[in-house]
Amino acid sequence: MxxxxxxxxxxxxxxxxxxxxxxxxxxxxxxxxxxxxxxxxxxxxxxxxxxxxxxxxxxxxxxxxxxxxxxxxxxxxxxxxxxxxxxxxxxxxxxxxxxxxxxxxxxxxxxxxxxxxxxxxxxxxxxxxxxxxxxxxxxxxxxxxxxxxxxxLITLKETLSALRRARFQPGMDVLILGTGPVGLAFAMCARALGARKILAAGRHVGRLDRMRRFGADEGADLTAGEIGPLVKAATGGRGVDLAIDAVGDRSRIGALLATLARGGSVGIYGVPEGSLAEYHRYAFDAKGAPDWWSLTVINPDEPSAHEEALGLVERGKLDLGRxxxxxxxxxxxxxxxxxxxxxxxxxxxxxxxxxxx
Known part of the structure; x- marks a missing residue:
């Protein structure tokens, strides 16, 4: 050799x-x-x-x-x-x-x-x-x-673990910011774990359509207006229980807070580009947020989700080939x-x- x-x-x-x-x-x-x-x-x-x-x-x-x-x-x-x-x-x-x-x-x-x-x-x-x-x-x-x-599997294990660490529960309404591969993984995993309604937010209509094929119920086009009113309209005015930032857009934390139902949480998963100092910097306006909310920075525990992911694949809940x-x-x-x-x-x-x- x-x-x-x-x-x-x-x-x-x-x-x-x-x-x-x-x-x-x-x-x-x-x-x-x-x-x-x-x-x-x-x-x-x-x-x-x-x-x-x-x-x-x-x-x-x-x-x-x-x-x-x-x-x-x-x-x-x-x-x-x-x-x-x-x-x-x-x-x-x-x-x-x-x-x-x-x-x-x-x-x-x-x-x-x-x-x-x-x-x-x-x-x-x-x-x-x-x-x-x-x-x-x-x-x-x-x-x-x-x-x-x-x-x-590596992406799906991370997103499964991230949902668990964000305290996801079956029956929750979930918003996913981002329509790329990680957003798609969150949609498929949230559906597999029993989300009630899954909303996707992004800037590309074609990708929003693809999010629906991976498990999302509705798509919110960010070019059409503020995300908060779009999500509230889609949930009958209630808002979502969990909003996931899958892209690392720190400028939208305040907007995500405005999509929450009372007691809801924003989970930060995506990594922003830039310096390490910028990575650790959080600045947002909570105007429009409910009177009870939380913000979680998610560091996934990929190994802990291994057996769960394999089981969901075996049962047809996660489709790797897609x-x-x-x-x-x-x-x-x-x-x-x-x-x-x-x-x-x-x-x-x-x-x-x-x-x-």
Whole structure:
């Protein structure tokens, strides 16, 4: 097996390249994977590519965090993973201080990845750091699940967890600000969990129509007026129990508060572009909000939603295939990045031909 591999790297703002980089080295608690597929998280990855994510790594770095890998070798102390397992969040990873190691932006767009059995590692040395930075999120999937579709699980697990952390309950009326892939995931998950009415708000009529196909009942066109009156009209004057900001538009927090029913909550999920200082800054006018409301900044616990997501997929409540609109081989990575700008794109998936020899 070659000591190098191909990886897609962000080399400068707006610029991506395929480069030869070192293949990850198998440690005693690790498992080596060949990458089967990796999809783009359109919001986060687009920010990373253009250098606008508040907490992005210095360039150049290997992009990608929605990968699926197949285990091809395991270290002698690795017990969690076996050869042949298919696992989420596999990505390039290197020991701290390794000479010549590239930087990692989660590292999913690489031919090989590394998993770490964090439970075995910590059992032997509670202070040890795993080689794979995403070790806690590296969870197995059914072998029969299509790898391209399985990449969508990562977004759906995050949105399921976000709804739980926002204290969603069946029968609630929900507003989703944003009509991109994350907005679609929130619509599908809220429907699967038993929302009463799901409203979507956005600026593109075509995308609002697509939100309806993913579970939303009605769409509010933000170009047609203020969101508060639109939502109140759609709910008989009551408002919604939960409003989710799926895009990171901090300028609309006050407007979202005005859509709430009494006792309702706004959940902030999307990440704004800009500096880290701007990321931590909240300024809004609560005029129009009810006399009892709450604001929650949601940090999802993706691993906690794993079994629930798999169960909803098995019962037909979550349709992974509906998200996948474009696929490209790794060799056409620049075309895959360009496809992210298409209004028809939901999940753009990159596939890998390497066989792990």
């Amino acid at each position: 070659s000591e190098t591999m191909l990886a897609a790297m962000v080399t400068a703002p707006g610029r991506v390249e395929l480069r030869e980089v070192p293949r990850p080295k198998l440690g005693p608690y690790d498992a080596l994977t060949r990458t089967l597929a990796c999809s783009f998280c359109r919001g986060t990855d687009t920010h990373l590519i253009h250098g606008t994510l508040p907490f992005g790594p210095p360039m150049p770095f290997i992009l990608g965090h929605e990968g699926v890998g197949e285990v091809i070798a395991t270290g002698e102390r690795c017990r969690k993973f076996r050869v042949g397992d298919r696992v989420l969040r596999a990505g390039a990873a290197y020991p701290a201080g390794m000479e010549g190691a590239p930087r990692i932006g989660w590292g999913g767009f690489a031919e090989y990845g590394l998993l770490t059995d964090i439970e075995a590692l910590r059992a032997d040395d509670p202070s040890a750091r795993p080689t794979a930075g995403s070790a806690a999120m590296q969870q197995p999937i059914p072998l029969e699940m299509d790898a391209n579709e399985a990449t969508v 998200f996948v609109t474009h696929t490209f081989p790794l060799e056409r990575f620049e075309d895959a990045v360009a496809a992210l700008a298409s209004p028809d794109a939901v999940k753009v998936v990159v596939t890998f031909a390497n066989k792990g020899e």
